[in-house]
Amino acid sequence: MCTITLINGDGIGPEICDAVMKIIKASGLEINWDIQTAGADVAEVEGTPLPERVIASILKNKVALKAPVTTPIGKGFRSVNVQLRKDLDLYANLRPCKNLPNVKTRFENVDLVVVRENTEDLYAGIEQMKDIDTAESIKIITRGASERICKFAFDYALKNNRHEVCVVTKANIMKLSDGLFLESYRKVAENYPQIKKREILVDNLCMQLVQDPTRFDVLVMPNLYGDIVSDLTAGLIGGLGVAQGANIGEDCAVFEPVHGSAPDIKGQNKANPTALLLSAVEMIKYIGENSYAEKIERALFKTLSQNIKTADLGGSATTTEFTQKVIENL
Numbered sequence: 191m192c193t194i195t196l197i198n199g200d201g202i203g204p205e206i207c208d209a210v211m212k213i214i215k216a217s218g219l220e221i222n223w224d225i226q227t228a229g230a231d232v233a234e235v236e237g238t239p240l241p242e243r244v245i246a247s248i249l250k251n252k253v254a255l256k257a258p259v260t261t262p263i264g265k266g267f268r269s270v271n272v273q274l275r276k277d278l279d280l281y282a283n284l285r286p287c288k289n290l291p292n293v294k295t296r297f298e299n300v301d302l303v304v305v306r307e308n309t310e311d312l313y314a315g316i317e318q319m320k321d322i323d324t325a326e327s328i329k330i331i332t333r334g335a336s337e338r339i340c341k342f343a344f345d346y347a348l349k350n351n352r353h354e355v356c357v358v359t360k361a362n363i364m365k366l367s368d369g370l371f372l373e374s375y376r377k378v379a380e381n382y383p384q385i386k387k388r389e390i391l392v393d394n395l396c397m398q399l400v401q402d403p404t405r406f407d408v409l410v411m412p413n414l415y416g417d418i419v420s421d422l423t424a425g426l427i428g429g430l431g432v433a434q435g436a437n438i439g440e441d442c443a444v445f446e447p448v449h450g451s452a453p454d455i456k457g458q459n460k461a462n463p464t465a466l467l468l469s470a471v472e473m474i475k476y477i478g479e480n481s482y483a484e485k486i487e488r489a490l491f492k493t494l495s496q497n498i499k500t501a502d503l504g505g506s507a508t509t510t511e512f513t514q515k516v517i518e519n520l
């Protein structure tokens with residue numbers, strides 16, 4: 191039996207984890223969950239929201255499924271997500287965006303992937319008050335990290351029969367930092383003659399995505415743009431409740447939904463477990479159990495096709511009812 195770390199998060203985290211664990215168990219796939227708590231409540235007891243035991247567990251098990259964790263705005267501890275990605279060097283953030291059955295959205299045939307550099311840019315967390323009225327954040331872009339993520343994007347494209355890798359920057363304004371990212375892309379791209387290349391500025395990308403997202407295939411970009419653009423693309427396929435994600439490094443991988451801990455609906459049995467479930471499906475593929483992944487995905491799609499949906503998708507099913515229906519459809 192495979193052991194996988196489960197960070198059950200806070201807000202709606204524990205509710206959606208419970209749903210996903212039940213569905214996976216009902217599919218027949220046996221997983222020994224190494225449940226690790228993290229976040230605000232843990233910080234009060236253990237002095238840090240991300241204790242060493244969580245990192246140790248992921249390093250040992252190599253794979254984790256993670257529910258969202260609340261990060262206080264403005265002051266307080268550093269984001270658990272940012273810290274985890276940094277500590278484990280999970281340099282690639284992968285966010286596939288594809289229409290789901292019976293989830294009505296503005297566009298059909300959306301099928302794109304956002305590949306986001308996960309370890310640097312403005313998220314390196316280098317900030318200081320220069321004086322009482324001036325805050326400074328430093329944007330770090332290195333050649334090594336930029337080439338590594340561009341290579342990841344091209345390899346992903348090759349492996350998954352994708353045709354194009356488009357690089358997204360604001361290199362016309364940030365000529366040095368985004369310029370270096372672009373230069374790295376161009377260098378890596380030379381090794382992939384089979385894949386189409388394309389360069390776009392992030393503002394133009396946003397406009398084109400809301401005009402016609404079917405124009406895009408694989409998109410690779412620095413951290414901050416990736417964070418924003420992947421929420422935009424989540425909106426194109428039905429919102430945060432259905433958008434999956436993964437953070438992948440050389441040694442381990444953490445699969446997690448794009449959405450946050452949704453404190454506004456915590457404990458109300460309203461949360462949509464789909465995004466975490468789709469992240470789990472990718473995780474199950476990653477550990478090589480493709481038949482279980484396909485089985486769960488089929489059951490989920492069937493449930494949506496039967497018009498069983500949670501409130502965020504315009505339905506009336508509770509988290510419990512939705513979960514039960516997916517289990518029946520297995």
Ligand code: NAI
Pocket residue numbers: 202257258259260261262271430431446447448449450451452453454455460461462463464465502
């Ligand atoms: P959020 O994603 O938690 O919520 C935005 C809106 O989407 C809310 O109206 C919420 O109810 C809805 N929503 C999100 N997930 C849903 C789901 N599964 N089912 C139904 N509705 C859902 O974003 P927000 O409010 O900006 O962040 C809340 C907290 O989460 C913050 O502390 C933030 O730092 C943290 N966060 C954590 C992330 C992570 O752990 N990976 C990612 C993003 C935010």
